[in-house]
Amino acid sequence: MKKKNVVSLIIVVLIGIGIVFSGKMIVDKSSEVVNANDLENEIGTTLDENGDILEIHYIDVGQGDATLIVQGEHAMLIDAGTNDSYLTLEKYLKEQGISKFDYIIGTHPHEDHIGGMDKIIKSFDEDKILFPKITSTTKTFENFVNAVKSKNKKLTTPVVHDKYALGNASFEILAPNSEKYEGLNNYSIVIRITFENTNYIFTGDAEKESEDEIIKNNSDISADVLKVGHHGSKTSSSAKFLTAVNPKYAIISLGKNNSYGHPHKQVMDRLSVANIPVYRTDEKGTIVLKSDGDVIQFNVKKENKDRLKE
Numbered sequence: 350m351k352k353k354n355v356v357s358l359i360i361v362v363l364i365g366i367g368i369v370f371s372g373k374m375i376v377d378k379s380s381e382v383v384n385a386n387d388l389e390n391e392i393g394t395t396l397d398e399n400g401d402i403l404e405i406h407y408i409d410v411g412q413g414d415a416t417l418i419v420q421g422e423h424a425m426l427i428d429a430g431t432n433d434s435y436l437t438l439e440k441y442l443k444e445q446g447i448s449k450f451d452y453i454i455g456t457h458p459h460e461d462h463i464g465g466m467d468k469i470i471k472s473f474d475e476d477k478i479l480f481p482k483i484t485s486t487t488k489t490f491e492n493f494v495n496a497v498k499s500k501n502k503k504l505t506t507p508v509v510h511d512k513y514a515l516g517n518a519s520f521e522i523l524a525p526n527s528e529k530y531e532g533l534n535n536y537s538i539v540i541r542i543t544f545e546n547t548n549y550i551f552t553g554d555a556e557k558e559s560e561d562e563i564i565k566n567n568s569d570i571s572a573d574v575l576k577v578g579h580h581g582s583k584t585s586s587s588a589k590f591l592t593a594v595n596p597k598y599a600i601i602s603l604g605k606n607n608s609y610g611h612p613h614k615q616v617m618d619r620l621s622v623a624n625i626p627v628y629r630t631d632e633k634g635t636i637v638l639k640s641d642g643d644v645i646q647f648n649v650k651k652e653n654k655d656r657l658k659e
């Protein structure tokens with residue numbers, strides 16, 4: 350064989366290999382999730398930003414919870430941080446161009462979840478406010494109820510298995526499954542968002558008792574991303590629950606050097622044994638996830654990291 354022919358043959362073989370590999374990559378795309386090491390990267394090119402996108406912002410509100418979910422023109426807020434973190438939260442939401450929510454969910458009456466809720470309700474428009482059927486005697490709760498009344502709104506009580514649309518995404522209520530619990534945490538509204546081929550679970554401060562009920566009442570609670578219950582407390586994230594959800598990623602919302610010792614070692618160990626990468630707002634600041642319904646990508650806006658230190 351002449352040298353020129355050998356070169357041509359090699360080129361043909363290389364092109365053939367290339368076609369096989371690119372074909373395989375397209376097939377695998379449905380389950381593609383970016384590598385944990387890419388967390389700090391800006392959004393890459395594999396996500397089709399011109400298509401339909403779901404955004405989830407795990408907002409850094411210190412020791413508390415506040416999550417913004419955006420799909421197209423539709424937005425939803427799960428919890429509103431503490432009284433003290435309100436201005437940080439409001440600034441962040443306005444920077445994102447948010448003025449109205451399709452839904453506001455207050456997971457349960459604790460101050461680290463509904464501290465800023467009264468001001469959110471007064472400062473933003475909202476269609477529906479979901480809240481569990483439980484009251485509290487705190488000033489924070491009273492402020493929340495008064496804000497709801499001042500807008501002539503009624504609270505929507507969550508019903509397990511009810512589904513709501515958020516643009517082209519939807520979410521299903523997974524908890525609370527009972528009417529009476531000992532502590533307030535288990536009243537937490539737990540939801541599972543579905544966007545095309547991806548799923549996301551938000552647990553509030555639900556503990557093992559509620560997790561067990563969720564497993565019992567559902568055949569499939571698998572999710573790509575789990576927002577870890579109760580700020581990584583050992584009361585939550587049982588091994589059984591983690592197995593049932595089987596997340597590719599876990600997010601924990603918590604404050605630096607918090608007085609509860611969150612996240613508890615037992616939970617971090619369980620996540621580590623299950624080989625689930627963990628992203629924490631105390632380490633990364635606000636964590637932003639984007640998905641086109643197949644690919645899931647994270648980035649961390651570094652400028653947010655120091656916001657609460659002021």
Ligand SMILES: [Zn+2]
Nearest residue numbers: 459461554579
């Ligand atoms: Zn909490």
